[in-house]
Amino acid sequence: MTHEKQTVAVVGGGPAGLMAAETLANAGIAVTVYDRMPSLGRKFLLAGRGGLNLTHGEALETFLTRYGAAASALAPAIEAFPPTALRAWAEELGEPTFVGSSGRVFPKSFKASPLLRAWLRRLAGQGVQTCLRHRFVGLGAGGALRFETPAGPVEVVADATVLALGGASWPRLGADGGWTGELARAGLDIAPLQPANCGFHVSWSPHLREKFAGAPLKSIALSFEGRVQRGEAVITERGIEGGAVYALSAPLREAVAARGEATLLIDLRPDVAADELVRRLEKPRAGQSMSTYLRKAAGLPPVAIALLREAGPLPADAAGLAARVKAMPVRLTAPASIERAISTAGGVRFDALDTGLMARALPGVFIAGEMLDWEAPTGGYLLQACFASGVAAGRGAIEFLKSHNKGL
Numbered sequence: 001m002t003h004e005k006q007t008v009a010v011v012g013g014g015p016a017g018l019m020a021a022e023t024l025a026n027a028g029i030a031v032t033v034y035d036r037m038p039s040l041g042r043k044f045l046l047a048g049r050g051g052l053n054l055t056h057g058e059a060l061e062t063f064l065t066r067y068g069a070a071a072s073a074l075a076p077a078i079e080a081f082p083p084t085a086l087r088a089w090a091e092e093l094g095e096p097t098f099v100g101s102s103g104r105v106f107p108k109s110f111k112a113s114p115l116l117r118a119w120l121r122r123l124a125g126q127g128v129q130t131c132l133r134h135r136f137v138g139l140g141a142g143g144a145l146r147f148e149t150p151a152g153p154v155e156v157v158a159d160a161t162v163l164a165l166g167g168a169s170w171p172r173l174g175a176d177g178g179w180t181g182e183l184a185r186a187g188l189d190i191a192p193l194q195p196a197n198c199g200f201h202v203s204w205s206p207h208l209r210e211k212f213a214g215a216p217l218k219s220i221a222l223s224f225e226g227r228v229q230r231g232e233a234v235i236t237e238r239g240i241e242g243g244a245v246y247a248l249s250a251p252l253r254e255a256v257a258a259r260g261e262a263t264l265l266i267d268l269r270p271d272v273a274a275d276e277l278v279r280r281l282e283k284p285r286a287g288q289s290m291s292t293y294l295r296k297a298a299g300l301p302p303v304a305i306a307l308l309r310e311a312g313p314l315p316a317d318a319a320g321l322a323a324r325v326k327a328m329p330v331r332l333t334a335p336a337s338i339e340r341a342i343s344t345a346g347g348v349r350f351d352a353l354d355t356g357l358m359a360r361a362l363p364g365v366f367i368a369g370e371m372l373d374w375e376a377p378t379g380g381y382l383l384q385a386c387f388a389s390g391v392a393a394g395r396g397a398i399e400f401l402k403s404h405n406k407g408l
């Protein structure tokens, strides 16, 4: 067993942990970042594949509402490091940003890799040390951090610690939620980790599954319990996923948990009013097959026509057909696995933390990023909360060290 002494240990080198490390290093504090993976920021790099939606350009007041029940708990961190500060930070690293037509903010390069490279270079220049292939496995005697490494177990005693181990989605990128048991045993109150911005299972017919898994449903509107979401979805072998589904995934997940299922309504032609659709479908079929007729009269692609048949034989009358096109019911039976989710709901409850994000049960241990109990839709809200809580945890650790006359 190797023993190390550190001023501040940041465990988890994603956006939240690296931001905490930078905040501490800027204050002249010695920081070491530990991560189980052979390189840092792997999920951040994956986010870059979708263009890297860093944050959102809407007014801060509206922005904060996106965090739902966690809005008031996250507000101090986001107000202290708001979207404008995140954009300035990216620009300083050579990656200026712009606000897209949807209000989403992206780096002009649409990439994460140059930003991450520049950031890691700057952190190294600030003296931040990195220990890779160090898997945090729990707390030892006296609060020591226990790691498994290729060279054997290592114990680290630090004056302050920031844990930023992420959630449980895409575990092969490093964050697998393995920390929940150990930290619950250490006295932290943790809401169960659940998939967020996720797909759902549907019992498709073999025909739809075999012929249309992977097919996109473009320009549709989904509705559930009065909430309507326009966008796209994709039929998968086991169900349905995609941006519009993710946007409704929190209420859908809650409904499935409460009732064992949830019925999503899909409007396959949201731009055509119901009465106009009836009028178009009243035209005589004139010997055309039903599929050809629906393709021509209602402008539906083959995947949408196959989907319509999942709710039973197609209605023979125009009004019945139009009603199905405008509100095709799809019964969701379970959220898809968290491994495929964009993000994680649940985590360390804010009640377990003080205002500086320090765990009340573990003085000197701060929590940041997706480990915390919040969820938000896609749109840049995920990364913004991770960066901002990283800054807040770093500042919390600085105050802690000051009040204990350490590290400065």
Ligand SMILES: Cc1cc2nc3c(=O)[nH]c(=O)nc-3n(C[C@H](O)[C@H](O)[C@H](O)COP(=O)(O)OP(=O)(O)OC[C@H]3O[C@@H](n4cnc5c(N)ncnc54)[C@H](O)[C@@H]3O)c2cc1C
Pocket (backbone or CB within 6 Å): 011, 012, 013, 014, 015, 016, 017, 034, 035, 036, 037, 040, 041, 042, 043, 044, 046, 047, 048, 050, 051, 052, 053, 054, 055, 134, 135, 136, 137, 164, 165, 166, 167, 169, 170, 173, 174, 175, 176, 177, 178, 179, 341, 342, 343, 368, 369, 370, 371, 379, 380, 381, 382, 383, 384, 386
């Ligand atoms: C496909 C995809 C696309 C996305 N796109 C966007 C987007 O465009 N905009 C947006 O806002 N958000 C996006 N996100 C979400 C965003 O990437 C995450 O919210 C964010 O990376 C979480 O940051 P974090 O620092 O809390 O955790 P992570 O980025 O998950 O980092 C956690 C780190 O902790 C390490 N770690 C975990 N367990 C251990 C352990 N036991 N010991 C040591 N190290 C450990 C991991 O290796 C990892 O490096 C996307 C997510 C996915 C999956």
